[in-house]
Amino acid sequence: MRYSGLTPATREQMLRAIGANDIEALFASIPAGDRMQRPLDIAGPVPEAQLWRDIDAMNVRRPRVALVGGGLYQHFIPAALERLVSRSEWLTSYTPYQPEIAQGSCVMYYEFQSYAAMLTGQEIANGGMYDGSTALAEAVLMAKRLRPKAHRLYVSGALHPEYLAVLRTYLSFQDGIEIVVLPVDPATGRTRVEVSEADQSAALAVIVQSPNFFGVIEDCAGIAADAFTIWCATEAMALALVPPVPCQIAVGEIQSFGIPVQLGGPTSGYFATKKEHVRQLPGRLIGRTVDADGKEAFCITLATREQFIRRDRATSNICTASGLMCLRAVTYLSLMGRRGLEDVARQNAKAARYVANGLAELGIPRVHSGSFFNEFVIDLAAHPKLHKALAKKDFVLGLPLARFYPKDKAMKHRYLVNVTELHYPDAQAIVEEVRRHAVGR
Amino acid sequence: MRSVVDRPIFHIARDDRGGFGAFAPNAEVDAVELDFAQRSDGCGGFAQVSEPECVRHYTRLSTLNFDIDRGLYPLGSCTMKHNPRLNEAVAADPRFATPHPYWPEPYLEAHQAIMGELAKDLAEVSGFDEVCLLPAAGAHGELTATFMMKAYHQAQGNTAKNVILIPDTAHGTNPASAAMTGFKCKNISSGPDGYLRLEDVVPHLDDTVAGIMITNPNTCGIYERDLSRIADALHAKDALLYMDGANFNAVMGIFQPGKLGVDVMHFNLHKTFTTPHGGGGPGSGPIGYVSKLAPFAPGSGTKQSIGPVKAYFGQWGMYIRAWTYIRSLGGKGLREVSEEAVLNANYIKARLADTLHVPFATPSFHEFVATDKGFPNDLATIDLAKRLLDHGFHPPTMYFPIHVKGAILIEPTETESLEELDRFIDAVKAVRAEMETSPEVVRTAPHTTPVRRVNEALAARQLHLRWSVGDE
Numbered sequence: 001m002r003y004s005g006l007t008p009a010t011r012e013q014m015l016r017a018i019g020a021n022d023i024e025a026l027f028a029s030i031p032a033g034d035r036m037q038r039p040l041d042i043a044g045p046v047p048e049a050q051l052w053r054d055i056d057a058m059n060v061r062r063p064r065v066a067l068v069g070g071g072l073y074q075h076f077i078p079a080a081l082e083r084l085v086s087r088s089e090w091l092t093s094y095t096p097y098q099p100e101i102a103q104g105s106c107v108m109y110y111e112f113q114s115y116a117a118m119l120t121g122q123e124i125a126n127g128g129m130y131d132g133s134t135a136l137a138e139a140v141l142m143a144k145r146l147r148p149k150a151h152r153l154y155v156s157g158a159l160h161p162e163y164l165a166v167l168r169t170y171l172s173f174q175d176g177i178e179i180v181v182l183p184v185d186p187a188t189g190r191t192r193v194e195v196s197e198a199d200q201s202a203a204l205a206v207i208v209q210s211p212n213f214f215g216v217i218e219d220c221a222g223i224a225a226d227a228f229t230i231w232c233a234t235e236a237m238a239l240a241l242v243p244p245v246p247c248q249i250a251v252g253e254i255q256s257f258g259i260p261v262q263l264g265g266p267t268s269g270y271f272a273t274k275k276e277h278v279r280q281l282p283g284r285l286i287g288r289t290v291d292a293d294g295k296e297a298f299c300i301t302l303a304t305r306e307q308f309i310r311r312d313r314a315t316s317n318i319c320t321a322s323g324l325m326c327l328r329a330v331t332y333l334s335l336m337g338r339r340g341l342e343d344v345a346r347q348n349a350k351a352a353r354y355v356a357n358g359l360a361e362l363g364i365p366r367v368h369s370g371s372f373f374n375e376f377v378i379d380l381a382a383h384p385k386l387h388k389a390l391a392k393k394d395f396v397l398g399l400p401l402a403r404f405y406p407k408d409k410a411m412k413h414r415y416l417v418n419v420t421e422l423h424y425p426d427a428q429a430i431v432e433e434v435r436r437h438a439v440g441r
Numbered sequence: 442m443r444s445v446v447d448r449p450i451f452h453i454a455r456d457d458r459g460g461f462g463a464f465a466p467n468a469e470v471d472a473v474e475l476d477f478a479q480r481s482d483g484c485g486g487f488a489q490v491s492e493p494e495c496v497r498h499y500t501r502l503s504t505l506n507f508d509i510d511r512g513l514y515p516l517g518s519c520t521m522k523h524n525p526r527l528n529e530a531v532a533a534d535p536r537f538a539t540p541h542p543y544w545p546e547p548y549l550e551a552h553q554a555i556m557g558e559l560a561k562d563l564a565e566v567s568g569f570d571e572v573c574l575l576p577a578a579g580a581h582g583e584l585t586a587t588f589m590m591k592a593y594h595q596a597q598g599n600t601a602k603n604v605i606l607i608p609d610t611a612h613g614t615n616p617a618s619a620a621m622t623g624f625k626c627k628n629i630s631s632g633p634d635g636y637l638r639l640e641d642v643v644p645h646l647d648d649t650v651a652g653i654m655i656t657n658p659n660t661c662g663i664y665e666r667d668l669s670r671i672a673d674a675l676h677a678k679d680a681l682l683y684m685d686g687a688n689f690n691a692v693m694g695i696f697q698p699g700k701l702g703v704d705v706m707h708f709n710l711h712k713t714f715t716t717p718h719g720g721g722g723p724g725s726g727p728i729g730y731v732s733k734l735a736p737f738a739p740g741s742g743t744k745q746s747i748g749p750v751k752a753y754f755g756q757w758g759m760y761i762r763a764w765t766y767i768r769s770l771g772g773k774g775l776r777e778v779s780e781e782a783v784l785n786a787n788y789i790k791a792r793l794a795d796t797l798h799v800p801f802a803t804p805s806f807h808e809f810v811a812t813d814k815g816f817p818n819d820l821a822t823i824d825l826a827k828r829l830l831d832h833g834f835h836p837p838t839m840y841f842p843i844h845v846k847g848a849i850l851i852e853p854t855e856t857e858s859l860e861e862l863d864r865f866i867d868a869v870k871a872v873r874a875e876m877e878t879s880p881e882v883v884r885t886a887p888h889t890t891p892v893r894r895v896n897e898a899l900a901a902r903q904l905h906l907r908w909s910v911g912d913e
Contacts, residue, residue, distance in 0.1 A: 001777040002769055003523050003715075005858035006784070014788040014859060023780045026787055027695060029664050029804045034701055040694045042562050044771025048527050051768055058551040060536040068543050071752065078461065080496055082533075088510035089503035092524050094835075095721040096506075099897070100890040101830055104506035105720035108499075111449050114907040118485025124906045130577035130723070133752035141621070162752040169739075169748035173588055173623045217477050243480040260538040263552060264753025265577065266723030278904065284721065289900035292885070292893035296448065301900040307580070307617035308841070312607075312626040317580040317617035320711065324719030331499055334450050337489030340461030346475070347463050353473045371477040391545060399543045421463055427470045 002045065064394040065430060067355075069375050069418025070213070071132070071160050071234040072264050073256045076344070076422060081258050081331045090327055095284070095320065099299035100291075105323065106298035109286040112270075112326040115333050116254075119236070121244030122272035127284040128326040129318070132234055132253025133163045135269030136207070137170035138282045138316055139230045139249045142273075143205040144174060145280045145315065147228060150204035151176050156191040157184040158212035160234055161404040177204065186410070189214045189368025189377065193222030200224035210245050211238050214416065215375030216368050220245055236270075236329075237420075238373040240338075240345035249273045258332030259325050268322035268329060279305060282316030344421050348374040351427045352419035358431030359417075362438050367414060374419055377401065381413040389437050397434065447501045451908040454488035461492075486910035505891045506720065507835050513857055513865045515789075517808045517838035517850025518612065518660050520690045520712035522782075527769065528715060528762035537761050542753045552757065559764045560727070563708055566775060567686070568697025569729030573738045575755040579687055582707030582726030583618035583654070588747045589705060589730065589737040590652050590681050591622050596737070596745055599679065602651035608637050609844035610661060612685060615654040624651060630844070635663045635801035635810075639670045646674060652681035657698065658688045660842040660850065661801060662786065662808035672702025681705070681734075689713045690854065691783055691807035694776030698729075705730040710756070714763035725759035781855035782807040785862060789853055792866045796873050800845060808852035810845050816873075818880035822847045825872055827894060828886035832868035 006014075011023075020026055027035075046054065066074070084090075089104060096102030096109075109127040116125035129135035140153060153171070155164060164181075171177045183192050191208055193200075200206055201224055209232040210218035217238075223229060231245035233252035244250065255267040271283060278285075279302065287301035307314040333341065352374040356366055359378060367377040378398065380386055390397050398415030405411040423430055490498065507514070514521035532538065540549060560572040576582035587605070594602040605619040607626050616626040629645055632638040636659060653675060657665040665671075672682045684698050684706040690713045698706050710716045710725035730738065736745040770778065783806050790799065790809045797811035813822040826836030826849075838850035853862060875883050887893065 001774040001781070001855075003525060003856050004777065004781055005856050005861065006781055010859040011781075011784065014784055018784075018787045018791045020787070023784060026780075026783045026804070026806075027664075029666060030696060031666055031669075034666075034669060034696050036568075036694060036697055036700075040772030040775055041565055042767060042772035042775065044768050045774050046768045046771070048769070051527070051531070051765065054768075055531065055534070055536070058554070060551045061548050062536070062540065063544060063548060066541060066544060068541050070543050072541055072543075074539070074541070076463070080492055084496060084499045084503075086529065086533075087500070087503045089506040089508045090720055091529070091717045092509035092514075092521075093506040093720045094514065094516055094519055094521060094718050098507075098826070098830070098836060099895040100827065100887050100892055101507035101835065102505070102720070103891050104502040104504070107447065107449055107502050107505075108720070110907070111451070114449065114451065114909075115487065117907045118487055121482070121485065127721070130581060131751060134577065134581070134750070160752070162749065165749050166752060169588065169750055170621075172747070173591060173621070175623065240484055241475075241477075241479050243478060260758075261541050262532075262538050263540055263549075263757035264542045265751070265756040266725075266758050268723075275904075278906070285906060287900035288905040289896045289903075291895050295892060297892040297895045299895045299897050299900050301897065301904070301906075304901075307613040309613065310617075311613045312616035312620040314613070314617040314620070317584055317614050317621055318578075319580045319612075319614050320578045320709075320718070320722040320724035322723045323721030324717065325723055327720070331495075333487070334454075334490060334495050334498070335492065336461040337454070337458065338456075338484045338487050339459065339489060340463070341484065343461075344463040347470075349475050350470050350473045351467075353475070354470045357473065373477075396545060403543075424470060425464050425467055427467065 063396045066396040067417045067419060068396055068399050070399045070416055071253065072261045073235055073237065073418060073420055074261060074422055075237065075256050075420055077258050078335050080335055081328065084331050085324065085327050090324065096300060099297060103298060106286050108327055108330055110298050111330045113286065115330060116270040116272050119239040120250035120272040122250050123275040124278060125270055125272035126281050127286055128322045129269035129271050129283055130322055131265065131267045132269045133166040135251040135271050136163050136232050137167050139251045140167060140171065140205060142249065142280050142282060143228055146277060147204055150202060152178045152180060152203045154180050154182055154195060154203055154206045156208045156212065157181045158191055158214055159207060159209045160213045188370040189216035190218055190370045197224040200227040203227065205230050207232060208245065209233065211235055211373045211375065214368060214377050215372040216370035217242055217372060235373060237345050237348055240341045241349060242373060254329045257329040259328050266322060266325055268325035280315055281305065283318050283321060347421040347424040351421065351424040354427045355419045355430055359434060362435055375416060377414050377416055379414050383438055386438050387415065395433060447498055449908055450490060450498050451487060453494060454490050456488040458489035458491060512834055513853060513861050514835040515837045515851045515853050515865065516835065517852040518687055520852060520854055522715060522854035523856035524715050524717040525766060528765045531765045532758050532761045555764050556760055559760050562767050563727055564729060566693050567706060567729040568699030570732040571735050572727055572729045573740065574727040574760060575739050575751055576726040576728060577751050577756055578722065578724030579707055579709040579726040580614040580618060581750065582728045583614055584621055585739065585750045586683055586705045586707060586728050587618050587622040587624065589734050592737040592745065592747050593734055594651050597679065601649055604649045605651055606645055606653040608655060610656060610659040610842050611654055612656060612660065612687060615685060634803045635661045636665050636803060637667060639667045639674060642671050643674055646678055650678065650680045652683055654683045654685060656685035656688055658691050658806040661810045662805040663801065663803050664806055669701040687712060688807060691779050693779045694772065695779055699731060705734055710759045710763040715766045716759045716762040723756060723759060725756035778855050785853040785855060785857055789851055789862060789866060793869060796870050797849065808850055811849045812845060813847035817876050820876050820880060820883055822849050824883050824886065825849065828872045828883045829868060830887040831889045832871060834865055834868050
């Protein structure tokens, strides 16, 4: 076994110290009928050098251009980040239950909480969730703890469909929460909140995503001032430029900050709220304190909310969350600085507009009039072969929305196009390539 | 030796430094005007550091952490074993790190195949009919499983089944997950020998019981020898048996829970299958289950499915690491992992028999529980733990499991050498001796760590959870 620390001789020596005749004797407390009677049918061992050859043989392909987002975004990751986050001390340490030898992680989480609070305009934030989709579900569970009598939940129809599906799963095990999906204005792409202020005030929460799944920045017109608003975001890069949505809880996905897309996991979610709700927060919190000498130190705090102490009355069952991914986000934000982040965000927004304008000139206009950050919807009904023709050239012109809305005829030819800073230097070439296929035949 | 603790980065950031450069200007693109209102609060007020400052900051911070690569990390129930760097290299390969789940299918064929192989291997090692990889961590796997258990009972029309039995050895996540599913939790005591006997369960088995959550080997490191008999008793009442697989590192190739009446179980890829703990994640918590629960699983394609519990494919970056590990070891190697994990724990237990009180005579598997009974001068588990830091070791898990007073839970894992085990044993013995000869040194430990004993009560009393502009 490649990762064993023992040798045949030390095994024998240890068995003698234990007073066991052989390894089998150590398993004697398992009833005979419980024992597996055959070897595991798992191939290997494969030597390291061979494994790389096997991987090469898989012939993994990738698109040349992929304007695909929809909740996960391809962004540039600085070289220093990869070097820093692969250090043993970050990679191979545990959750900081012993703060005296985990100040590195404790300070890192404190920085994460600070960044999340600043970027969302909230007072406090926790030390990270699994991802954006579960963070949103936990936000609703927290709303339920704060407003136990409310039962109706208004959800924007422009919420990421996978987030809505996860939310439905979580809530189907809560008694009597009714989900009401708010319509999306077909012209602007914004959520229409046509619910009376009284109904909103009495509701469990109003969930709005901004920028929303169609890339449109919500204006939140019609949301009552005293509604319990949960603001969700999947493109954290937008937080650098777009003003925060006033809300009770801000949750979202931070993959855009230094985390590779890696098929959507692992990533990390942020969870920010008002200080008055702190005791209802799910997940881990790091607080500042002092050590026995009065020196500044950091440690896990308010653990009495957590499962390892409160058990079935905990605010959440979360234990291991997303430490290394929080580290990536923190390192990314620190390397970029506020101005670097704004610069990159601006390159996203400008490149996306440039491509959108270019497509419009080709007769492929945006579907929505509402302003957007780095993602927008186009309709290819007039160019039914374009998407496929480009795909043959390993160019993916957006995400087909029919995949998420199979029953909605209007979505049949619609594509969600994402343009990030990675496309900024080549924005002209991207438009030109589409032009060649769309009109230049 | 104490080192300087870096303050959070906000204290060294300045606003008059340039930001990190994005791409060189593209004048034609830059000419496009932005048509939305932009935030004017400077993103809440954080500033810039230079790259050298940033690299030094996170490098220095990292050195304040204890990590497996520095030494034995015997946290019971956490399985802190070596994280092979091959796994990291494979996961970081752009072929695996960068694909998007919404790319067209042809680009994802290899990834789908790897997920299929991992699910198949996990099914083989556990004996379950099917495996769902999706849950994001162990506790999330528990939640997914308890959702499925609830959906199963609802489908049978057994709406009265709303109680989950929780043995006193259970991880806190078990009752927390059950409660999030809308179950009531009923705590039950395990037997005097450290395991749950059939007769401990039977009196509680009425028509309200939906299931039980058992960790095996349990959190005392003891094999639950009545497991299959408990399963039979539960199944006679159409209740379900959940097994917490946090301790699966002890039993690969030794027993298959899916063949012994366990209905559903979670794996921790970050414990058993060497994906790194990363200072608190990410984890990955696939679940295995028998066919009667299959229709209720996420992605089952039936109307009875509970639905997704997470967006996209789950923790792909962890799957690829676990897949690499399993390929690297093969079936025979996985069994040897469990054998040596158990051997190492029993070796420490035998060598410390004259040093620490061990409450159960029952044989141990990959970990064993000791207590602070007999410590002199009013010293307790926490003092042993903190003084071990001065001897260069991470302490064992303290005060867990909760039903063992002053618990000290020790799990060395299989990746330690005999020499490292001996160094740890010597350190425990040395601290035990110091408790007699210099109790104040132990009571006020640690003395050599970057910070001294941290005032956790003050942190909770004077909540300070973030930096703000103007903070001292």
